[in-house]
Amino acid sequence: MIALVELADRQLSSPLGRASPLLKLGIALGWLLGLALTTDPVPPAFVTAVTLASGLVLGRIPAARLAAGLAPLWAAALGIGLFNALFSAANTDPSLAVVAQAGPFRLTEPAVVAGVGLAVRVIAIASVGVVFGLTTDSTRLVDSLVQQGHLPERFGYGALAAYQAIPRLADDLATLRQARRIRGLRGGWHPRLLVGLLILAIRHGDRLALAMDARAFGSGPRSRFRTVRWSWWDLVLAVGAALVLGVALSLG
Numbered sequence: 001m002i003a004l005v006e007l008a009d010r011q012l013s014s015p016l017g018r019a020s021p022l023l024k025l026g027i028a029l030g031w032l033l034g035l036a037l038t039t040d041p042v043p044p045a046f047v048t049a050v051t052l053a054s055g056l057v058l059g060r061i062p063a064a065r066l067a068a069g070l071a072p073l074w075a076a077a078l079g080i081g082l083f084n085a086l087f088s089a090a091n092t093d094p095s096l097a098v099v100a101q102a103g104p105f106r107l108t109e110p111a112v113v114a115g116v117g118l119a120v121r122v123i124a125i126a127s128v129g130v131v132f133g134l135t136t137d138s139t140r141l142v143d144s145l146v147q148q149g150h151l152p153e154r155f156g157y158g159a160l161a162a163y164q165a166i167p168r169l170a171d172d173l174a175t176l177r178q179a180r181r182i183r184g185l186r187g188g189w190h191p192r193l194l195v196g197l198l199i200l201a202i203r204h205g206d207r208l209a210l211a212m213d214a215r216a217f218g219s220g221p222r223s224r225f226r227t228v229r230w231s232w233w234d235l236v237l238a239v240g241a242a243l244v245l246g247v248a249l250s251l252g
Contacts, residue, residue, distance in 0.1 A: 011135055016059040020234045021141040022148045027241040028128045034245045035124055040252035041117045044124035047248050051124070055131035069134060073126035081119025085111045138163060144228045154217045161208050172200045 011017050016024070035044050055061045088111035090096055096108040142160040145151040176196045180186065216222075 007134065007137060010060045012137055014058060014060040014135060015233065016054065016131075016135040017137075018231075018233065019237050020148060020228065020230060021136045021144040022228075023234050023238060024132055024136060025141070027238070028132050030241065031128055031245055032125055034249060035121050038249060038252045039114065039117045041113075041120040043248035043252040044117075044120040046251055047244065048120070048124045048127045050244050050248075051127045051131050055127075055134065059131060059135040061131065061134050065134065066130065069130040070127060073130065074123055077119050077122035077126060080122055081115040081117075083115075084118050085115025088114055090114070140226065140228065143224075143226050147224065147228050148230070153222065154212065157217060158208070158212060161212075162205075165204055165208070168204065169197060169201070172197055 007017075031047055035047065052066070055066055056063060085107065086105070088108075090108050090110040091106045093108065096110055098106050099109055099112050100107040138160060142151075142156045146153055146156045173193065176193050177188075180190070180193075
């Protein structure tokens with residue numbers, strides 16, 4: 001079932017929820033670039049710990065919901081680290097220390113270190129993304145990008161409308177399957193369903209484009225129904241994020 005993430009008022013009114021979405025996006029990208037500069041597992045582990053603590057305390061995210069969002073991404077990260085450790089080129093070097101061996105397969109110490117470092121970095125990136133998604137309203141994010149980031153309105157609100165139309169694809173798919181059953185065909189998966197979904201998506205896109213043109217998007221200055229402003233809390237959050245990244249890199 002395709003559905004949008006619904007955020008509770010508790011999360012939206014939290015310190016992280018009230019912060020500028022553009023600032024939070026910049027912090028996430030800054031941490032991502034910072035972690036790309038090191039292969040040591042300690043910095044991403046530190047960033048992960050700070051991110052989870054911030055999500056629970058500053059974002060007021062329920063622990064169960066945070067764990068549910070992190071579980072599949074962390075499992076994928078561990079799989080990536082294990083795959084890279086098993087098939088690392090360092091395993092073919094006979095001069096390196098062997099950690100484990102099963103028949104012709106060797107697992108050397110540098111391969112394990114590289115695999116763990118990659119897995120922890122992916123875990124850190126996934127954690128930042130989940131906490132960002134669970135404390136940021138999509139509409140406020142686009143408002144921040146348009147007002148504070150000067151993103152073109154036609155592109156920003158068009159992307160928002162497309163994102164909010166994702167659940168409609170599930171309804172369209174259910175309708176197409178029911179139509180096939182009425183015709184005596186199987187209601188399961190069939191390649192022709194993709195053609196029907198594509199046609200319906202094009203029709204929805206045409207209606208959306210006409211609606212945006214009727215509201216004169218991109219034609220000039222517009223009034224704001226929801227105003228996003230910078231605050232002192234944004235400055236505190238930016239300084240704190242810079243300090244966290246600096247400490248993390250120094251630990252490595």
